[in-house]
Amino acid sequence: MTTFPVDDMGLVHRDSVLRVGLADKHLAAAVREGRLKRLRAGTYLLTTPSSPEHRHRLRVVASTQPDTVVSHHSAAVLHGFAMLRPAFERVHTTSGSSAGGRISRTRHMHAGPLDDVDVVGHDRLLVTSAARTAVDVACHGDFDQALVVFDSALRGGVEAVDLAAEVAGRRRRGIGVARRALAVADGSSASVGESWSRAQMITAGLPIPVLQRERRLSGRRIITDFDWDDRLVGEFDGQIKYGRLLAPGQRIEDVIADEKAREDLLRWSDRMVIRWVWAQLVRREVVGLIRPWLDRLERV
Known part of the structure; x- marks a missing residue:
């Protein structure tokens, strides 16, 4: 069985494969056999068992351009937040304006403004801040999902005052659910x-x-x-x-x-x-x- 070189994220890159003397035919065969999954041109994922969170994180890292802001459930994975029924079918990003939202088979571009304080760097990617991310996820779910992500954010060190400011500063669909969940959120919850x-x-x-x-x-x-x-x-x-x-x-x-x-x-x-x-x-x-x-x- 062919062994492929992987980077520190567990991804296989075509240029690295060619450098060790393998060829495109080896990549193609591994894809046919189900041992590799093609993420984008020249980048593959080993299909060894892993958690859904880990697989989604790899998809985000492999498929996101440096000038794109990762958001919502995809940003939550990068921040290490736990979620209930997370939406991992697509990579989530935010456009930075009130228009421009769109959904494709693999990506969900959310329309929404982004201030400078809303964006942070994370492993060479641009990601919505921890507080903004938790509120985004909460607003796109029901009460149960909102409480889970807020508990996790608090448990991970996000300040309650930052979450409260994020909730108070936005008028958007789902903000009522987020406000109700944040009022009873508790970082002592362990899972x-x-x-x-x-x-x-x-x-x-x-x-x-x-x-x-x-x-x-x-x-x-x-x-x-x-x-x-x-x-x-x-x-x-x-x-x-x-x-x-x-x-x-x-x-x-x-x-x-x-x-x-x-x-x-x-x-x-x-x-x-x-x-x-x-x-x-x-x-x-x-x-x-x-x-x-x-x-x-x-x-x-």
Whole structure:
């Protein structure tokens, strides 16, 4: 099997391939076999498994001209923001004026003004600022999506005052959704699943829980995802979450066993623990899981 030279982004460039003695026929064969994907003339992507975010980032870097401003979901990937149902079908850019928006098979040019403070440099590309990017994504989604991206932006160090100024300074479609989500955004939320869980709770009118509450039980430091009155604990379970907890040489089975021991400590301290997974978020079952226990707390 032919081995191609790749750059530090994982991209294959025709000129580099020719320099190592390979030919166009090798590139063509790899494309036919599905081992390479052509991004633009002379630039290819290895089709080895990777995350959707990583693949989209490569598309953005490979297909964007230096004078084009990357925006919306594409800029969010470059800033490292987590998103719910991101629009990765096309590379997103902004025209810089109120006109000029257009959509093609591979690109979405958004119409919209760009001030100097709205544009920053990022790995040889022009990208909308972190605050502008988060608000753009929020305005193009529903409340759940807006809360997820705002939580992520705050978690990543974007200042709440900058997000508030960006929201206050714009009149545009979706700004009401963005304003509502920003009012309850919290950088303590540790993942997309936790933010989406909270969005569903807020929409349903449930009491807003304390996030990432820390306590010590039997000499052990325990942090919980959601806490109501130090009596009810909610935990979002996801494979990504468990993967983050892995220490070098540790198996995911070990982490799950440790989580069970952690839950036992919480239960023995007279706290109720309820758990849910991604599929229950998709099916909108989480509120129905939590509400009966909150009602029970009110009666006790």
